[in-house]
Amino acid sequence: MQSRWDGVLTPEQKAWCDARDIALAYDPLQIGWVIADIDSTCLRSTPATPLSWKVKTPGLxxxxxxxxxxxxxxxxxxxxxxxxxxxxxxxxxxxxxxxxxxxxxxxxxxxxxxxxxxxxxxxxxxxxxxxxxxxxxxxxxxxxxxxxxxxxxxxxxxxxxxxxxxxxxxxxxxxxxxxxxxxxxxxxxxxxxxxxxxxxxxxxxxxxxxxxxxxxxx
Structure with a gap:
């Protein structure tokens, strides 16, 4: 099982997320950091929508x-x-x-x-x-x-x-x-x-x- 994501982050996007404590996970399949959704997990899921900075991790x-x-x-x-x-x-x-x-x-x-x-x-x-x-x-x-x-x-x-x-x-x-x-x-x-x-x-x-x-x- 792995967390659902919205695409691999650029270094600038990762720095932006780190500064705001947005939960991230390393995806070995895409070889990069992705936005994690701790409440939704799936097997080898694929992005449904492009990366959006409006995505918020539930419960945070x-x-x-x-x-x-x-x-x-x-x-x-x-x-x-x-x-x-x-x-x-x-x-x-x-x-x-x-x-x-x-x-x-x-x-x-x-x-x-x-x-x-x-x-x-x-x-x-x-x-x-x-x-x-x-x-x-x-x-x-x-x-x-x-x-x-x-x-x-x-x-x-x-x-x-x-x-x-x-x-x-x-x-x-x-x-x-x-x-x-x-x-x-x-x-x-x-x-x-x-x-x-x-x-x-x-x-x-x-x-x-x-x-x-x-x-x-x-």
């Missing part, structure tokens, strides 16, 4: 822009005060459709940040954000922040989110050399996720928030 976290159709999910995820307890901002109360639409619109308008929905099986479950200009003395630094809906806590998804978001940030922004993250002192789970993803502790800010940093591999 992915990232995309927030869309207007995400308003109901966005409201459901962020109307939970528990999700806000370790954020910078105070809980605004149960989100209305108008507020959810405004927040989604704002997330895609500014050039000082990059905001992506975190999806599981194509459904939004959280968010990652890169804030540029996080360090005025270092133009190659961005601040990374993230959240997950409470239904998705305690399942190891936070660790996967941080790992994938970090690799995605460095892959999408060639100028980026350093990522920093600030964690509420009571948010033990988030600190563990960052350490597991290779971030290093850099002490505390004056307000008590922990600082973590990671550098691009050289």
């Amino acid at each position: 976290l992915n990232f995309r822009r927030w869309q207007p159709s995400d308003v109901p999910a966005y409201m459901r995820l962020l109307s939970d005060p528990e999700v806000w307890q370790h954020m910078y901002e105070a809980w605004p109360g149960t989100l209305t459709q108008a507020l959810a639409r405004d927040l989604i619109d704002i997330s895609g308008l500014s050039d000082h940040h990059d905001v992506l929905a975190v999806t599981l099986d194509a459904q939004p479950i959280g968010q990652m954000r890169l804030a540029f200009g996080a360090d005025a003395s270092s133009s190659d630094t961005a601040e990374i922040s993230y959240w997950l809906g409470r239904d998705y806590w305690g399942r190891g998804l936070g660790r996967d989110l941080v790992h994938r978001a970090t690799r995605r940030a460095f892959a999408d922004h060639a100028w980026l050399y350093r990522l920093v993250a600030f964690v509420h002192p009571d948010n033990v789970a988030s600190a563990k996720c960052l350490r597991a993803a290779g971030y290093h502790d850099r002490g505390h800010r004056d307000d008590g928030w922990q600082c973590f940093v990671i550098y691009r591999d050289t």
Whole structure:
């Protein structure tokens, strides 16, 4: 048995997949790396369609822009005060459709940040954000922040989110050399996720928030 594929990858395509943690498998018949589909196996299957960069491995976290159709999910995820307890901002109360639409619109308008929905099986479950200009003395630094809906806590998804978001940030922004993250002192789970993803502790800010940093591999 072998995994189903969409064709042998070029070196550039493999590098693109590696940077985004897209599951790959080596196919000895075609003598090359192919996109793996861990939920579908077959004997010596043949490609049904050309290679598509829209193919996503089921069951894995992915990232995309927030869309207007995400308003109901966005409201459901962020109307939970528990999700806000370790954020910078105070809980605004149960989100209305108008507020959810405004927040989604704002997330895609500014050039000082990059905001992506975190999806599981194509459904939004959280968010990652890169804030540029996080360090005025270092133009190659961005601040990374993230959240997950409470239904998705305690399942190891936070660790996967941080790992994938970090690799995605460095892959999408060639100028980026350093990522920093600030964690509420009571948010033990988030600190563990960052350490597991290779971030290093850099002490505390004056307000008590922990600082973590990671550098691009050289």
